[in-house]
Amino acid sequence: LFFPQFPSTFYEGRADMCSALCYEILKYCNSKLSSIRTEASQLLYFLMRNNFDYTGKKSFVRTHLQVIISVSQLIADVVGIGGTRFQQSLSIINNCANNDRIIKHTTFPSDVKDLTKRIRTVLMATAQMKEHENDPEMLVDLQYSLAKSYASTPELRKTWLDSMARIHVKNGDLSEAAMCYVHVAALVAEYLTRKGM
Secondary structure: OOOHOHHHHHHHHOOOHHHHHHHHHHHHHOOOHHHHHHHHHHHHHHHHHHHHHHHOOOOOOOHHHHHHHHHHHHHHHOOOOOOOHHHHHHHHHHHHHHHOOHHHOOOHHHHHHHHHHHHHHHHHHHHHHHHOOOOOHHHHHHHHHHHHHHHHHHHHHHHHHHHHHHHHHHOHHHHHHHHHHHHHHHHHHHHHEEEEE
């Protein structure tokens, strides 16, 4: 009831409310109880769909971005995220989009599919990173390819570049860390220029 009555709270201005909500819903998408997973998946789908409707059926960029950021945060906070239970929740979200007749002839179902694919990519890359946590060069290579895959999403690219810089600092590779921070500064400058600031 809250989303349709106060959509601007979630889809305009600061992203804090949308971000916090996505994070909490995604936590429940990993619940041990299938009924809770199903309800959480449907609620997340409803949030994305409501965002899509709010933009005049153009996109759900706000929710899309906050879901990816929340997944990246959950990987660090929740043990076992990305397992079978979470994968089932992603499938439920995809099924909701495919079975929603009202938006069947829009870009929404394929955008939802793209989002769940991106989430799976982040989860796979993270699993590989855990495998190679004692191999700093391989770890940084994996993070670099993940950062590169988010060329169109500056916030996420910045997140992974910051993470790469921390690994370089930890290993004493200060010139490499500096390059990461220079890249982050360039991203921020480019973003501010586009915003006219």
